[in-house]
Amino acid sequence: MSAAQDPADVKTGYSICTICDIGCQLRSESRDGVLHRVKAHDSPALARHVCYKGTAAPHIHNHADRLRVPLKRVGARGEDRWEEISYEQAIDEIAERLRGVVDRYGPEAFAVSTSGWNTQTTHGLDRRFMNLLGSPNWTSGVSLCAGNTAAVNRLTYGWFPMGDIGNANCVVLLGHNPRKHSWTPIYNQIEGARKRGAQTIVVDPRVSEQAESATLHLQIKAGTDAALLLGWTKVIIDEGLYDKDFVRDWCVGFDQLSERVDEYPLDRVAQITGVDAELIAQAARMYANADGAVIPWTPITDQQLDSTSSIRLQAILRAITGNLDVVGGETLGGLNPSYRTESDLQLHDAISPEQRAKQLGYEKHPAYTYRTAEILRPYMKKVWGREWVDQVMGCHMANPSELFRAMATGDPYPVKAFFALGNNALLSYPNQHQIHKGLMNQDLIVAHEIFMTPTAMLADYVLPGDVFSERNHIADSWSWTNRLSLSEAVATPPDEASSSFRFWRDLAHRMGFADEFPWQTLEDVIDYRLEPSGQTFESFRAEKFMEIPVPRYRKYRKTGFATPSGKVELASSILEELGFDPLPYHRPAPEPTAGYPYLVFSGVREDPFFQTGQRNVGVLRRRCPSPKFFLHPEDAMRDGFVDGDWARLETAHGEVHAKVSVQEGMRRGHLRVPHGWWFPETRGEVDLAGAFVSSDAVLTTDTDDLIDYEQGIPHFRGYPGRLVACDPPVGMSKTTLEG
Ligand SMILES: Nc1nc2c(c(=O)[nH]1)N[C@H]1C(S)=C(S)[C@@H](COP(=O)(O)OP(=O)(O)OC[C@H]3O[C@@H](n4cnc5c(=O)[nH]c(N)nc54)[C@H](O)[C@@H]3O)O[C@H]1N2
Ligand SMILES: Nc1nc2c(c(=O)[nH]1)N[C@H]1C(S)=C(S)[C@@H](COP(=O)(O)OP(=O)(O)OC[C@H]3O[C@@H](n4cnc5c(=O)[nH]c(N)nc54)[C@H](O)[C@@H]3O)O[C@H]1N2
Ligand code: SF4
Numbered sequence: 001m002s003a004a005q006d007p008a009d010v011k012t013g014y015s016i017c018t019i020c021d022i023g024c025q026l027r028s029e030s031r032d033g034v035l036h037r038v039k040a041h042d043s044p045a046l047a048r049h050v051c052y053k054g055t056a057a058p059h060i061h062n063h064a065d066r067l068r069v070p071l072k073r074v075g076a077r078g079e080d081r082w083e084e085i086s087y088e089q090a091i092d093e094i095a096e097r098l099r100g101v102v103d104r105y106g107p108e109a110f111a112v113s114t115s116g117w118n119t120q121t122t123h124g125l126d127r128r129f130m131n132l133l134g135s136p137n138w139t140s141g142v143s144l145c146a147g148n149t150a151a152v153n154r155l156t157y158g159w160f161p162m163g164d165i166g167n168a169n170c171v172v173l174l175g176h177n178p179r180k181h182s183w184t185p186i187y188n189q190i191e192g193a194r195k196r197g198a199q200t201i202v203v204d205p206r207v208s209e210q211a212e213s214a215t216l217h218l219q220i221k222a223g224t225d226a227a228l229l230l231g232w233t234k235v236i237i238d239e240g241l242y243d244k245d246f247v248r249d250w251c252v253g254f255d256q257l258s259e260r261v262d263e264y265p266l267d268r269v270a271q272i273t274g275v276d277a278e279l280i281a282q283a284a285r286m287y288a289n290a291d292g293a294v295i296p297w298t299p300i301t302d303q304q305l306d307s308t309s310s311i312r313l314q315a316i317l318r319a320i321t322g323n324l325d326v327v328g329g330e331t332l333g334g335l336n337p338s339y340r341t342e343s344d345l346q347l348h349d350a351i352s353p354e355q356r357a358k359q360l361g362y363e364k365h366p367a368y369t370y371r372t373a374e375i376l377r378p379y380m381k382k383v384w385g386r387e388w389v390d391q392v393m394g395c396h397m398a399n400p401s402e403l404f405r406a407m408a409t410g411d412p413y414p415v416k417a418f419f420a421l422g423n424n425a426l427l428s429y430p431n432q433h434q435i436h437k438g439l440m441n442q443d444l445i446v447a448h449e450i451f452m453t454p455t456a457m458l459a460d461y462v463l464p465g466d467v468f469s470e471r472n473h474i475a476d477s478w479s480w481t482n483r484l485s486l487s488e489a490v491a492t493p494p495d496e497a498s499s500s501f502r503f504w505r506d507l508a509h510r511m512g513f514a515d516e517f518p519w520q521t522l523e524d525v526i527d528y529r530l531e532p533s534g535q536t537f538e539s540f541r542a543e544k545f546m547e548i549p550v551p552r553y554r555k556y557r558k559t560g561f562a563t564p565s566g567k568v569e570l571a572s573s574i575l576e577e578l579g580f581d582p583l584p585y586h587r588p589a590p591e592p593t594a595g596y597p598y599l600v601f602s603g604v605r606e607d608p609f610f611q612t613g614q615r616n617v618g619v620l621r622r623r624c625p626s627p628k629f630f631l632h633p634e635d636a637m638r639d640g641f642v643d644g645d646w647a648r649l650e651t652a653h654g655e656v657h658a659k660v661s662v663q664e665g666m667r668r669g670h671l672r673v674p675h676g677w678w679f680p681e682t683r684g685e686v687d688l689a690g691a692f693v694s695s696d697a698v699l700t701t702d703t704d705d706l707i708d709y710e711q712g713i714p715h716f717r718g719y720p721g722r723l724v725a726c727d728p729p730v731g732m733s734k735t736t737l738e739g
């Protein structure tokens, strides 16, 4: 047999897909060290959990534009001119320049933004490094997603629960719209519940895919979810539909809550939300009367002006209807005792209380900062056995708006070094102009990336990251659930591409923290994390692909809840201590005007992409070549638009471009803007590859009147805008795409 005919070296393994953040476990197959295909799981229970982004992994991992070697900026910042350097030179220089920033401005001048699920192998070592150095300024895209929800849930009952959709008889989706190709496992769970006869209630200004098959659809006016939930709570209390024993034995603040919801009679709620009063009452009764009901996490209420109240109301409803920690309700999983948590690795005691208190957001918007985590310490210890418990990475974060403002202006102190790992920060927070200004004002920017994104284009050093098919990992869903899942390397990273573990370890060794970073390899860290169970990575891998501890229910009967009162705090003593309203409320957002007649919301994720990613991947981009605004046919007709027209959306803060998509299912007067668009194909022709052309982040700002009080969260759900006809933006005519 000639060499050309030799059978390829075929390797298969289990993988956790990191193309989106739901992390399906799949099967990966490589040939001669190159990822060849990704396919469904061999366990029938998991086989349906794969979408077409997951199976497109070879097109992403083997993409011609994949970053392969470290790059150092040679032109002006953002000019996108580079020289290739060795990994060792890159780390040496980064360490030296970071030391320079810390010596001159203090460790708090160093900030990190990362979402963690795509870099996957960090294991909390980023925070460990920062805590040893003395910087509290870590933030993440999860501050607008499940991370902040986790932190806010803990104010009410000390944990962020996971809905037991598989056993629920009623599922409430506040906007949240899982589909066949968006969070596929959650979609499958909801479909399974429907087939069992579970009722579904969808609250959405659009007839979304989930709304189409819902038992009840409440076509709400964007941004008014808190008012709706106040109305539900009032119905449930007035009609005595709550769990009286649970409320008596396990809740505090019920009378105060009853008084507060009395301010929200149904006619007022109907007027605020645009939903019929009787339909609101019917939905509240359906939820409260179900034997096992869940309100799964949703990003919709993470990104509203009264986000803290919206999230708290979901927590309150779960509690008063007796759905906490029961089968078919909201399970308080707890930590997996077999695996050291990321919080354990993060060493939050290593940073001094004085440095912690410098965390940006600590004073003004403390809900997910160290300030709240510090208050919770003794209660976390009592119930969950650790003082510092992080869930979904979101419980000890700096506030991004405060951070980018400090980077841009030096107020309240300078922030001069910024690292983005697996995060396209420029497009992934509100107020993109301020983020840009902040990035332009840095002495050192490092991006750890797989592609040259607009954020990476602004860096001094770009380090090539590895991808999930190239690394070993055991995932623990960041302490949201206590499941452990195996992910095995089947392919070889190209050239100098390497893991975020290696980045933090090598930097730590150069910055004097070698003793605290004793691990040589990634598998050493996993072995360390598995130590409490007596397992190692190899033994875990040899024995199983997943470990799911047997659930235990109503654990609070033994331990109480991890709150100051030990009970569910319907009126939050922590919010009160922090100087905020302890009870939930609705806060109205700016209304449309004659000049800005649309109520704009951002979101409706597109199936082929995850967030700002994959616009360069031909097999996916061809499914959705351009960004789209959605509007109702009557609005389109009045304003003279037809399907496919290019248009410019203007708000008080910025403008973006997209094509018009006329959709019957939109609520009248509403306009949807997509998230995450830039145009990799225009690199070299358009500044920062079109990062400012269609990105929702330029439409929204983060001044005090437009962010949530407690967390400092931006309002992406319902702000005034107007639509103007325009030509296609420069560079948008190209159609050839790699991959
Ligand atoms: N304006 C605005 N901001 C938002 C949102 C919004 O709707 N509007 N949504 C928010 C939400 S819900 C979320 S979850 C966050 C998401 O925030 P992130 O998860 O940080 O998503 P992105 O900012 O798209 O950045 C992901 C980057 O990781 C890179 N990447 C992918 N795989 C790997 C890998 O294996 N290794 C490395 N090193 N890099 C990799 C991709 O190329 C991409 O550039 O954003 C939030 N921010
Ligand atoms: N294919 C794909 N799947 C993804 C992602 C992706 O980028 N691509 N991202 C993942 C991530 S990180 C997240 S956070 C989720 C997000 O996914 P979802 O939770 O589904 O969120 P969106 O798609 O942004 O919007 C969902 C619905 O909210 C409605 N909506 C808008 N404003 C409001 C409002 O004010 N109130 C209510 N009640 N509804 C409103 C919209 O009409 C839309 O139908 O998807 C995950 N899955
Ligand atoms: S839903 Fe798709 S992209 Fe997300 S983890 Fe699963 S396979 Fe990957």
Ligand SMILES: [Mo]
Residues within 6 Å of the ligand: 144, 145, 146, 299
């Ligand atoms: Mo998200």
